[in-house]
Structures are given as structure tokens and as C-alpha cells.
Amino acid sequence: MRIQDLTSAAAVEKALAEYDDVGGQAFRELYEFGPSRQYYLSHADRLYDAKAIAGVAYGHQHPSDGPLSNDQFSGGEAATNLVLRAMGFTVLDSHSETVEAEMAWRLAVWRNLLARRDSSGLVAADAVRSVGAYGNFRGIWSDMSRTKKIHPDGVTIGLKHTGQHYPDDLDESGVLYHYPVTRQAGRDLGEVNATKAAATLGLPLFVISERGDRRAVQLAWVEGWEDKSSLFLVKFGEIPPVHVIDRDRSEEQPFDLEGNRRRRRSGTVVHRPDQARFKLEVFQRYGPRCPLSGIAVPQMIEAAHLRGDADGGTSDARNGLPMNAALHRAFDAHLFAINPDTLTAEPRPGGPSLEDMGILHPRLTLDHVPHPDALRWRYIEWLRCTGREGETQGER
Template sequence: MMSNEQEILYRLELWKYLSEKTGFKNVEAGVLRDIKLYGGMQGIWVDKQRTVSLAKEGVTVSVTHSGKSYPDDWSEDGVIYDYPKTNRLSGRDESEIEATKNTFKLGIPLFVIKHVGHSLRNIYLGHVEAWDDDLRHFLIIFDEQFPEKTPVQVVREDPAEYQTFTLFHNDKSVKRTVQSRPNQQRFKFQVFKRYGATCMVCGLNAVALLQAAHIVPKEHKGSDDPRNGLVLCANHHLAFDLSLFAIHPDTLELCAAPSIENLQELLITVDSIHHLSCLPHIDALRWSFERWQKNNERTS
């Protein structure tokens, strides 16, 4: 019977083979099929014949990404990968979801294959860091040093509640563009996990239009702690960043800027964020509210 360690070594050997023979960019899809790294049109490829001895559902070898995603779902550091949703029979989708979870449970890396052309693919080595069964997606982090840096826990409940809150950090990534910022996917995953996939101030629940907003912005060295985050639609994210409204740290009520007649003018449908089951950290709200007051003093 094959062990977890043998499967890890096997996958790292595949990674080494690609490094030496083809590299990881613009690889022909046929090459990946030949070494059983790729299942063609299948989003999740499980070599069940090889891995069924490790888990009854098998262990996912690779997931395929179409190359199209929401801007903050993909970067060179990781991806938020949706669960499969097809009409296949026999519980195929759920079996593939479990097989992907098994990579975490067994400490085995997986490959992410991204379409970059008709028959060309880019390859990434990574690990499942967490998943969310309510929002039905995985957080996969790319890490060529696997298994030296392995995930330590599954995010089933918000771990932030048990950690010291850090409002600011000295991450050099604040100097990067938004598109290349490390931890972007992790931050979005954790913020959506904490608050749910609904705009906090208007109730919009179209995921394609929702964003994870920093309360203390990255440009001011705001941390990626999910308690420094809000789920907002694109319009209200922009309005928040422009100081058109704010959240009072003591009452949790929404406040409109003096230039705005009322919250309804911004199509905001709630008066406060009391309806949230989890709240942002009060330190973040205080910082943001003080900044909002200063910004509106300048424009009044």
C-alpha cells in the first residue's frame, strides 16, 4: 500500500521533471496528459486508481483554471478556486470536492493548471490552505517549497476571534499594485468567511460584484486581518474609500458625508451594521471614522 510520503515524493518528482524538461510556463497540454498530471477538460483531476488506497474518494492531483476569474481571485501567490457545479450523476462533484480536501488532510501538494492558450498551460505547485462549504470554494496557496511550509488548520470558523488584532503591518507589499499584492486571496477568503457573501450596506449578493475592502487601506499599511475588512459591492467599496460614508465605531451606525443628502442617495439600504453576526474590530473602525471626519472637514 502506498504511503502519504511516497505520494508526496512522487508529485515533487513530477515538479522536478517539469522544471528540467519543459519549465512551468506555456507547457503543451499533451505533455501534462502523458505524465498523468492533467485530465483534459476536467476541472478537478483525481487519479483515483493511483490514490484510492490513501482515501476512498482518492486524492486530487490537479485543478484546472480557465484563465478567467474575478480580479482578486487569482494572483501569482494563490487562487480562490470554486467547487465544481455540474449536472453529473453519482455524486461526482462532491467526490471531487472531498478528494481535494484530502490533499489537506493528508498533507499532499497539488498542481494548479492555468489555461494560457488553446493548448498551452502554466503550472503551479501549491496546497489547499482552507475551504468554505457555505461559499463553496477552496483557498489554494502556491508554494514551491512544499512540504516545508504546510497548512496548519482548516478555516471552518473564524480564527481571528482568538488572535491578537494588529491594525498595521510593515509588509513591503503595500508598495505593489493591487493585482500583485501577496495575501490578497487569503484576505478575501477570510473576509467572506467572516461576514458572508453579501454587501453589508445594500444587501447585494451577486458574488461577481462583491469585494473584500480594507477598513484601514493597504496604502496606510492596514493589516490583512479579516477584522480590518468589510464585504462591499464595487460601488459601495468606492464610496467608502472616497469617504462618502463611514461606520461610527461606538454606535455602528452609518454616517453620510456632509456632501450627501442621506444614505439613500448612495443606495444604502441599512442604517447600521448591527445585523452582522460578526463585527469589524473597533480599532479599525475608529481609525477609519477619524480619517472620514478629517477628509470631510477639508471638503466642507
């Protein structure tokens, strides 16, 4: 009984069909194989445990002998791969030595996951783990033993998003992914650096969400990060970002107050594909601190538009300010505005006072301030909404 006696491509295809029929985990358990750690047979965009497929295929070709067990392979995986390739099958090595090879491997994994989706667009948990797209119980998976070959910090492969702690940060276009915060600070930092490495190397990763015993998986790219707020901006899709947003670049482009990519998804539900990026860039420009209240807890800070998204306002960070969530609501309700000439908050006449709203620092004292056009548009709109359009500073 030698793996070299496997010569029937039809027997291999029969084993592949069986694998697909029962699922990878059940297939391996039935024939007592562990999941592959390095080599995968690629067929019709699907990936299979090469050694397990070969062992079972041997039994299909030689039924009197039965399948080869895991410890009956003479020559090991190298001999198995040669046998499969000799029959015209493709065997992939997941242990990449270069960025280019890693890119090819990750795209092969993505095609495999697409091919294994059910009618709801979900895959089995084993389908994710068996190809190394995810592999632990932490949020960030980088498989250091494998990816440190292409970057000393390792390269993140998968991000788990449960939706429990920050449900509003996930939508159909991407996710604002929070840095890990555990008692293992050194490991947390390593995972952050591995995720940054994925961005700088231009490698995609997989965002995994649990749906009961199934998994939703998105191909994604790290588009940027902001260390003070401990946020990664992660974009879904097969097209990589043009550049990595790793610092404030808001002054490098001309300012246009109008222009966003707001569109309706269905009914009255509005999809805002720039919102996550807007929040990250606002935090990069001003920091994750509300300048009016002094609150500097990133989880409590939102990015407020001056010219609103619904009014066609740009997603340029200069059209925004960081505000705590309560003040953002008050701002949108026109309870106060910021005078573009004095950079000072003014309460709505007859409304709550600045102190009542928690505005302890009425004057903006920032290293960078919003664009004057944005501040002026918002102020004029505030005067209109409070019935004082046409009123000038000297008339008040």
C-alpha cells in the same frame, strides 16, 4: 526477442535522448506505445514511459531485430522494470499506497515538469497529462481510480484555471479557486471533498493554465476553504501552509491594526500577497453577504479593508467587512463611513444619500463585528478626508 536481452545502459540513454528530442507524444506515436499508466523511468529529474523507453532501447542495442512493439514484452511491466533497474535506472510506481509515497510521487512529477519547461516557463500539454498531473476536461482532476487508495474521497491532483470566468482571482502568489457548479451535483461534491482531502493530508497539487497549445503549471497547496462562498484558497510555492484555514479563527490571535506584506513588484504595480487570504478569512468571519445592502451573491462581494492596505493596515479579518463591489468603491471614495460607537453608516455631507448608494440596512447587525480599533481609525480618517478632523459625535 526478449526484454531480458536488453542489457545496454547506453542504448537506454539513447532512447531517453530521442524521447527528449521529439517529445513524449511523438515518441510514443512513432513506436506505437500508449502513455504509461503506472511505471515511469526517472532520469535527471525527468520522467519517461518506462515500457516505451525499454522497447526502443532494445532496438538500439539490437538493430537487426528493431524495437520491441507494445505486445512483444515477455513478463510484462514487472520484467521490464527489473531489466531497467538492473542497469542502474530508477523506476517509479505512481500507484501510491501511502500519503508519504504519494508526496514523493507528486514532488517527482513537479521536478519533471520543471525540467521540461521551455524558455517561457511553459510545458507541452502532453507533458502534463502523460504523468497524470491532469487528465480530464473538468476543472478538478483527482484520478479516483488511483488516489482513492490513500483517501476514500480521492485526492485532487490538478486544478485547471482558465482565467476566463474569474480572472482577478489568480495572481503570482496563488488563486481563489471556485467550487465546481455543473449539472452533476454529486460529482461536484466529490471533487470538492477530494480537494479538501489534499489539504487535510498535506499533499500538493498542480494548478494548470492554458497558454495556447502550451501549459503553465504551478506547484500549489490548498491553504483553506469557505463553503458558503464556495471558495478554495490555493497557495503557490514549494513550502506548504502552516495550517489549514477551514474555519474562522480570527478571535484566536491578538489584534494589531498595522502590518501587512504589501510590496511593489515593478513600477507602480503593487503585489498584495495577502489579498486572497484576506478575502477568504473575511468571508469566514462574516459570511459572503454585504450587511449594508443585503446582497448575498458571493461573486458580487469583495473584502473591504477598514484601515487600507496602502496605509499599512493588517490583513486580519477584523480589519475588514464584506461589501458588494459598488459599495466598496463608495467606501474607498469616502462617500460614507461607519460610526464606531453606533455601528451605523453615515453619508458624506453634501454627497449621495445612503439610499442613493443602495445602503438599505445602515446599522451593522452581524454575529461578529470588526475590531473597534479598525472602525475608529477608518472613521477618523473619513472625518479628515471630509474636512472635519477633530469633530466629535457631540459636535455634529
